[in-house]
Amino acid sequence: MTSSPSDCCDPADNSNCGCCCDGVPDQTPKPLPPLNRRGDVLCRLSNKFRMNYVVAPGLYTIGNPAQESPVLVTANYRLTCNHLRKELEGGNIWILVLDTKGINVWCAAGKGSFGTKELINRITVSGLDSVVKHRTIILPQLGAPGVAAHQVKKATGFSVIYGPVQARDIKVYLAGGNTATEAMRTVTFTFKERLVLTFMELLPALKKYLWILLGIVVVMGIQRTGILYKPSIFHSWPIVVVGFWAIIIGTFLAPILLPVIPFRSFALKGALLGAVLLAPFFYLINRAFCGSIILATAVFVFFTTLSSYCALNFTGCTPFTNISGVKKEMRIAVPSYLSACGISAILLVIFKLQELGIL
């Protein structure tokens, strides 16, 4: 990162600050920062931490690279750099870190910050052409949506070749003379990968939907004499339990069971799984929903919709959806969701009116 002269370091010691005190960033290649196990965990838990978990863009070294050593290009998300470092321990490699604002390669490529312009710029400012003799740079394959290899070649003389998708394959790739097998080139989405992602989805989702559940507590508490505490708790807890279940179905069960649920549409997968797994709660009607089929239906319709919505939101976390498909799903899903919410609201009002003895 370019430091402004004002926050520059002590002129006598500019070894750590990445700048050289006249405002021009120091371009001498430095060793890639050491592994940081604690940071690698924290960045998955805290957004704030993640946003600042960066490496200053520029040219770095792993081991003692020479003029013939390979050059790998990556994003300045520290976790990404750490993965690379871990895999390449013991090798002698140049690492060119692009300024992607701390975002990982795939997302930054989609947004264009891991892109042709930044790559050309970084090659130029780092003086790569005088550091290495050869004219080949290796990019992670998932950076390809942002980079036009032929334009980089034209502007800098460097040929861009694309390496494997995963950092863990990079050593084999280099050892094999820069050849990637089809497996190395294909994005995967295994059970384990889904499990990790869904765990991270679950908490924010629960937080997000908390207000819906709170709303239910309040509505159930409305009595002729005002909002009463006792009926509120007594009537709403079963609904709140069903609500939690619906969220778990949509954000957790649907994603991990993705390949075995019928239909290709995520909204349908979520709705189907929601309907099946919420159905047993109908049996609790008498005890839980004041014996009211109207209330039970309202709850069932609303929470099946919620499961579907949660599952549809998971499309962004998977490496096999496409934007045309998601748009198509939404053209059907959005009106359906709105009508479902409308129906549940009307049923809920009817139930309340009956309960209050007005109907």
Place this chain on the structure above:
Amino acid sequence: MKYLKNVATVKLDREKCTGCRKCLEVCPRQVLVMREYKAAIVDLDACIECGACRQNCAFDAITVKSGVGCAQALFNALLTGGEPVCDCEKGGKKSSGCC
């Protein structure tokens, strides 16, 4: 795992294709193969519309309406009337797959 049938917008102009294979190299879903010295789309439903092939074809032989297939981003666009921005960018949580 595959997504909806026949929705992907990737198209290949065989006239313009020189058979350089760059698109095969960058496609993370093995959508393309070589057929008679030129690229060909064999698995349209696997395409995730990432745009890598179009971006790296020096001969403009490929078109695709690319973007991130993320419903959350599209919902946000619906609500704010702006560009699709997913929660992940506004300080999101993802580590892989998604942004």
